[in-house]
Amino acid sequence: MIDDEPVLQDVLGTLLRSNGFECHIASNAAEGLETLRETEVDLVLLDVMLPDRSGLDVLPEIKIHDPNLPVVIITAYSSVESAIQAMQHGAFHYVPKPFNNEEVLHVIRQACERRRLLVENLQLRSRLEGLGEIVGTSRRMQEVFELIHRAAPARSNILIVGESGTGKELVAQAIHRMSPRRERPFVPIHTSAIPSELLESTLFGHVKGAFTGAVNSSKGLFEASHQGTLFLDEVGTVNMETQTKLLRVIQEREFRRVGGVEPIVVDVRLVSATNVDLWQEVQQGRFREDLYYRLNVISVDLPPLRDRTADIPLLATHFLRHYAEENDRQIEGFTTRAMDTLSLYRWPGNVRELENVVERAVVLCRDDLIDVSEFPPALRQEPGSVEIPRELPEDGLDFRKTVAEFQSHLIREALSRADGVQRRAAKLLALSPTTLNEMVHRLGIRDDQEDS
Numbered sequence: 001m002i003d004d005e006p007v008l009q010d011v012l013g014t015l016l017r018s019n020g021f022e023c024h025i026a027s028n029a030a031e032g033l034e035t036l037r038e039t040e041v042d043l044v045l046l047d048v049m050l051p052d053r054s055g056l057d058v059l060p061e062i063k064i065h066d067p068n069l070p071v072v073i074i075t076a077y078s079s080v081e082s083a084i085q086a087m088q089h090g091a092f093h094y095v096p097k098p099f100n101n102e103e104v105l106h107v108i109r110q111a112c113e114r115r116r117l118l119v120e121n122l123q124l125r126s127r128l129e130g131l132g133e134i135v136g137t138s139r140r141m142q143e144v145f146e147l148i149h150r151a152a153p154a155r156s157n158i159l160i161v162g163e164s165g166t167g168k169e170l171v172a173q174a175i176h177r178m179s180p181r182r183e184r185p186f187v188p189i190h191t192s193a194i195p196s197e198l199l200e201s202t203l204f205g206h207v208k209g210a211f212t213g214a215v216n217s218s219k220g221l222f223e224a225s226h227q228g229t230l231f232l233d234e235v236g237t238v239n240m241e242t243q244t245k246l247l248r249v250i251q252e253r254e255f256r257r258v259g260g261v262e263p264i265v266v267d268v269r270l271v272s273a274t275n276v277d278l279w280q281e282v283q284q285g286r287f288r289e290d291l292y293y294r295l296n297v298i299s300v301d302l303p304p305l306r307d308r309t310a311d312i313p314l315l316a317t318h319f320l321r322h323y324a325e326e327n328d329r330q331i332e333g334f335t336t337r338a339m340d341t342l343s344l345y346r347w348p349g350n351v352r353e354l355e356n357v358v359e360r361a362v363v364l365c366r367d368d369l370i371d372v373s374e375f376p377p378a379l380r381q382e383p384g385s386v387e388i389p390r391e392l393p394e395d396g397l398d399f400r401k402t403v404a405e406f407q408s409h410l411i412r413e414a415l416s417r418a419d420g421v422q423r424r425a426a427k428l429l430a431l432s433p434t435t436l437n438e439m440v441h442r443l444g445i446r447d448d449q450e451d452s
Contacts, residue, residue, distance in 0.1 A: 001025050002032035002058070003047040003074060008097070012045070013430065015101055020336070021108070023430055029053040035427055036065050040138050040310030042115045043108060045095075047074045048082050056086055063090050066139070068118045070111035074099075119314065134170050135318045138308040144171070144300060151298045152178035157250070159235075159295050160273040162302030165350030168273040169233060171300060175271055176229040184228035187221050192234040200242050201258045204249075210259025222255060226266050235272040235295065236281055240288070247291045270295065305347040305354060312343050315351060319358035320370070329362055335371045345379050408443045411436070415445075 001016075003009060004027045016023045024039055026032035029050050036044070044062055048055040055073065062071055070092035075082060087094065092111045095104055119137045136142070151158060152175045160168045169188060176186040194202050201210075205220030221230060232238070238246065249255040250270065254263045272295045281287035305312065316334065324331045334342070338361075347353055361374035372380055410429065418424035426436040439445075 001045040002027075002029065002050065002055070003045065004028060004051050005047075008074075012104070015104070016108070017430075019105060024427055025430055025432075026427075027051075029055075029058045031427075032058065033061060033065075036062065038424070039427070040308075041069070043111050044069060044071045045074055045108075046071050046091075048086070049076075056082060056089070059086055059089055059091060068115070070115055072107055072111055134167060134174060135315050136308060136311040137314060138303075138310045140303040140308045141311060144302065147298075147300055148174055149178065151175065151300070153180065154298075155269055156297040157270045157272070157295050158298045158300060159278070160271065160300045160302060161278075162273075162275065163304050163350055164275050165352030166302040166304060167351050168275075168302060169231065171302065172229070172231040172233075172271045172273065176231075179229065179269070181228050181269060185225050186229050186231065187225035188231040188233060189221055190233045192237040196239045196242075199238065200245065203242065204245065204255050204257055205260075206258035207260040210257070214259070217257070220257065222249060222266050222268055223264065225268050227268075229269045229271055232270060232272040234274060236274045236276045236278050236287060240286075243288045243291050247288060247294060250291075250294045305350045309343055312347075312354070313339055315354055316342050316358055319355050320362060323359045323362040327362055329365070330368060331362060331365055331370060332368045333370070335369050338370050338372050338375070341372050341375060341379055404443060407439065408445060411439060411443065411445055 001009065001012060001023060003012075003025075009025050009027075013023050013025055024035050024041065026035050029052050032044075032046070035041075046055045046058060046062070050058070059071060059073075062069060067090075071086075071090070073082075073086045073091050073094035074097065075094055076097050084094070092114065093107050095107055134141075134145075136144075148171065158172075158175060160171050162168050172188070173186060176182060189202065191199060201214075201218070201220065203220050203222055205218050205223060206214050208214060208217045245255065249266070249268075253267065254265045256263055278287060278292055278296070282289045282292050305315075316339070320331060320333065323329075342354070342357075349356075357375060357379060358370075360376065361370045364374045365371075411425070414425035414428040415422070418428060422436055422440070423433050426433045429436065431439075
């Protein structure tokens with residue numbers, strides 16, 4: 001919500017939260033646009049009259065940021081003409097002040113439903129266009145999808161960078177499916193799983209008698225992926241000797257089998273992946289600089305799941321449908337508490353960990369909705385978090401102390417995610433900066449980072 005009236009912020013914010021919406025509040029256009037850059041949202045409530053700019057001027061910038069983001073205009077009755085003008089420029093609807101609560105909720109739910117349908121259409125289109133099992137509507141993932149679409153048709157080598165569990169092989173498969181090589185082989189190799197003494201033979205093949213046990217000649221993976229795509233996962237673990245031969249086959253497009261003398265010409269596109277800083281490996285002398293540049297013609301950076309939390313509900317629902325069908329279970333979805341737990345967890349194992357958690361929950365679920373009781377203990381109680389009693393203990397509790405501890409925990413978490421900047425932390429908590437500052441002092445929260 002971008003509106004500068006404190007009363008409307010309070011009334012509308014309370015109405016939205018009581019009806020299950022998470023609400024971020026900005027008091028002017030600059031704050032609103034900054035919030036959009038930092039936070040994934042499904043809907044914008046935009047006032048026409050803002051202290052720094054007109055809402056009609058802000059609307060085009062919101063649409064540039066996300067063309068599919070629905071914007072509902074808030075306006076006084078005297079400015080309905082401006083609201084209609086805004087709708088002609090892409091606004092979803094308008095709400096006149098003073099407003100009726102039920103009318104506002106009806107418009108907002110309509111807008112959110114439209115957003116949901118757009119997201120589902122994007123998912124379907126992604127599948128049809130070759131993205132397969134890669135799921136995400138966050139801005140970070142849309143940037144990844146755009147890069148995949150643009151890079152896939154070329155023959156340039158691609159380096160996929162991301163933490164373990166972020167889906168690097170799925171991206172490599174998508175690149176292959178959307179390339180002219182889609183009818184030829186996609187050959188993956190997890191280089192870290194191959195002993196270093198066998199890696200060269202695995203990649204390039206060997207001739208009979210090349211080493212002890214080589215009773216027959218054998219093709220390597222480069223030959224197997226001729227005119228297709230060879231995916232080198234965890235390429236940073238390749239030993240220096242094999243790195244030299246990789247560089248040669250990239251430059252010359254030919255190689256020799258281990259123990260062989262005849263050159264073999266191949267046409268292979270290399271897609272590599274790493275979960276380490278490959279440039280740092282170069283600086284420390286563990287990876288060839290010239291090979292780094294040959295592999296890293298185009299870089300695809302996959303964000304960790306904690307940096308695209310807006311995708312968590314979508315991913316969780318996707319895995320739920322898959323494993324419910326696989327296990328012949330009739331499960332409709334997640335309880336609100338369960339989905340909140342998934343959204344707040346930090347996911348050190350990324351998408352792979354989320355998939356495992358949902359599969360476990362589907363198997364253990366006894367009702368038609370998954371609740372937190374089906375989650376592993378690590379999710380039900382994150383390390384360092386405050387345990388909130390689900391029911392009143394028999395001997396009672398100190399209400400004020402319990403509430404203060406939970407407030408303190410939430411504020412510390414928000415400050416941590418906002419790098420200590422109280423203004424950003426206030427946005428995460430939907431508080432005004434002055435209110436947050438007062439609570440920080442009242443609760444005795446000390447933050448070592450400078451505010452700005």
